[in-house]
Amino acid sequence: MSNAGGSGAGDGMYSKLIDDEAGYGELNIRPDVGHSAHPVSPIRTIPRPSGPGSYRLATICLATLCAVLLISIIAVAANNKNKPQSSGEETSEVQKQKQEANVTALMASITKLQQEKKKLQEEKDELLVRLASRRTTKAPNVIRPTPQATKAPIVCPTDWHLFNSSCYFISRTTRDWPESKSFCESKGAHLAIILTAEEQTFLWNLLPRGHWNAYWFGITDGHTEDQWKWVDETPLVGGFWEVGEPNNHINEDCGYIVKTQVLERVPIRSWYDAPCTMYWPFICEKEMVPGASTAIPH
Template sequence: MSLSAGDSDSVRFGGAYNRLDSADHDGAHLTRPDVQQHRSGRGFVLPSQSISRQPYKLATACLTAFSLILLLTLVVVSLQYRNVSKDKQSALFHNSTSAQSQGQKLEVNVTALTEYIKTLAKQRDELQKTVKTLERTCLPDWLPFEDSCYFISTMNRIWKNSQEFCAERGGHLAIIHTAEEQTFIWNQLVRGHWNAYWFGISDEKLEGSWQWVDGTELVGGFWEVGEPNNHINEDCGYIVKTQVLSRKPTSSWYDAPCSMSLPFICEKEVPSKTAV
């Protein structure tokens, strides 16, 4: 009887299967516990292997533990960094507050120093005036004011002769530029019904063009209201002080004829003490 190729393979593998089966029953070949044989029809199928999971469990546990350790480390480092950051923030805040306080103190010190410098400057000016007064003095009967000495006569002269009298003594009829100087001179005058004193101004050269005895032109002045009025050819100026207390020193100038005989006021520069 002839066998086909398929039948020949079946017989060959079948015989092999029978021998394995016989060996199994005879105890000559032991099957491993984890290997199972399965029959199927005319042949056989190789067994599936059940691999132990113990190594994988160990690796998983190790990875889990490592992850927990790493997480714990990160938490600890984060807390430490946060504490350090808070310390730095506190230090920065303290430094900022300290700097602001120092800045305020410095500003106060600068203000105080500025005021102190102003006080020193004022004291310096007063001291210079005192030294100048000690170094320079006026002759007897001459009154000091700033850089000048003033003489108030008790004799009467016409305006021209008054100027000559002052020049013979190294001065001139008073030239008055400031309200302070005018007030000082006026306060030295004696009150009376109409006490009048020549000073160094006139418009003899050109009517209405008032000039001082040094040739400079008058700027402003301390005229009484309505003066000068050139009522009767009045070309020379004089100061009046009366018994009327409401009169003011800064409005006490009048013009009058230069030929009138009146007391007068001389002025000259304060001489040095050595010259005296």
């Protein structure tokens, strides 16, 4: 055995140790070099990856970590993907149900409208039948109202005054009430029957003012006290009595209108009752028929 041989064997062993130690990586203890007589203290070096083994391990670790991360990401993504999909499915289902409900409601509306249309069509047909029936049964020669003949204007005789369709006469002579009534009737008229405030005012305006200008007109309660009637036997409704009248003060059964010098007196409160035997002027009224003779008997 030579030293060289012994030395070579020792180098081979050493190289193998280096390789093995390098495989562990972190602690690199350098043994004595050349078996020097001076022992060298072991040197601790900064661990660093070195050698293909370290990179493989790191690569494996990184790959593992990457795989774990990738799996985690995929799992999270899948989870997140499943959730909205589920919600979306539910939403879609609800929408589908709503749409089906809408379709059902629309179909019901269409059916109802069709029924109403049919009913209206029937009513229309019935109305058309009625209209056609009326047209056929209508008299071909309808008697149409002829235009009214032009109304002849009412012309009152001299000393008679027209209001509406009546002529009024204000006497200048005096008579008691029965004689006044007879006089008017002899003229084809009657003592005035005054039914409206307008008529009353019209006559009032015809009368002259005086100390106590009184005029008989056609009202009496001679048949039954306080039951006033017109000369045509119709009962009095309302009237234009002065306040406190009629009072039958001295057996007063005939009505008259008075007009004085007092301007405050008003036509609608100018009626009094008095004994029918008093002599006063009077008012006659004659209803006129358009186109009829206006002649007044003398």
